[in-house]
Amino acid sequence: MAMLTPIAASAATKKFQLDPKYQPQTVPYDTKLPVGSVVVDPKNKFLYLIEDSTSARRYGIGVGRAGLAWSGEAIVGRKATWPRWIPTNDMIEREPAKYEKYAVGLDGGPTNPLGARALYLYQNGRDTYYRIHGTTDPSSIGKAVSNGCIHMTNDQVIELYDLVPVGTKVVVLDPASMLSPRS
Secondary structure (H helix, E strand, O other), X not given: OOOOOHHHHHHHHOOOOOOHHHOOEEEXXXXXXXXXXXXXXXXXXXXXXXEEOOEEEEEEOEEEOOOOOOOEEEEEXXXXXXXXXXXXXXXXXXXXXXXXXXXXXXXXXXXXXXXXXXXXXXXXXXXXXXXXXXXXXXXXXXXXXXXXXXXXXXXXXXXXXXXXXXXXXXXXXXXXXXXXXXX
């Protein structure tokens, strides 16, 4: 679900300059998807919010590390501000020393790995346990380091949260795909 423990939240207090290519910007993007849809390109570490058939608002993201990435279609099934975080059973099983102490969860706030906002991805009415969420570590943007979720800087996920309603279509491209949007 989330990629960092609260211990890593100390990174949030350090000054970090995001690479300009990961700053939000409108870019050319040819698509037949409806306006308002979200496309995640894990290979290039970008999330696109479709503005029209030829352009999208592009954001930099961090994605799942090798073996933990996810692809497919989903919808935003739920949204939360300062969401509570509970590591998945798989996370605890993979790294018990890191995650077991959080098995009962961690309340939302500035040290919570989900950051300021979370968009919960659902398929066929069921939670996938994958999220588009904020982060306590903005230096992770542009990297594949999470447990599978798509993360953004807190200011950018707040912007996306405000623009994307529940029910929005989300397409997560296969990271091995050779297809990339024109941008």
